[in-house]
Amino acid sequence: MSNLAGDAQLFEETFTVTEYDQSKYDRVARITGSSPDNLTELKLDINTDVFPCLVGETLQVVLATSLSLDGQKDEEEKGWKNVRGDSNLSDMYDYVCHGKIYKFEDGKNEQDPTIRAYISFGGLLMMLEGPYKKLTPLRVDNTYLLVKK
Secondary structure (H helix, E strand, C coil): CCCCCHHHEEEEEEEEEEEEECCCCCCEEEEEEECCCCCCEEEEEEECCCCCCCCCCEEEEEEECCCCCCCCCCCCCCCHHHHCCCCCHHHHCCEEEEEEEEEEEECCCCCCCEEEEEEEECCEEEEEEEEHHHHCCCCCEEEEEEEEC
16 A cells, blocks of 8 residues: 555555446446455446446555545545645546445455445445455445546
8 A cells, every 4th residue: 555645545456357247227237356365345326427447457556544645534524525725636537526434244255354334435336355364454434446447
């Protein structure tokens, strides 16, 4: 993980988009991606008007507790929309969402135990499945999703 946001960065990985499904909604697609080591899988609903992507593209995905470059926790009463005046992590990414990590489950791989984390970004959902070691920093809490190509 890079040190851009200090302890605020919970997860960082590069994924290659392997599936793209826009059959249910006009402006939302569910993408599936896998990490270079094939240990971590991503399923993510994206707004295709804001962030179009294709099978085969590489995405850098970060989950962080704060957009602040120094890693300080965002002020609850300030809200994420009021950080525009200062330079922050969102300036370095193409697609940014605020949501909540709401559930964890044991993964499907029994030989090499994995965990699944579920995150909701106002109805757009994300599921990460990977090794415990890689997903251990995640906890039920608010989070920012930052994605760039």
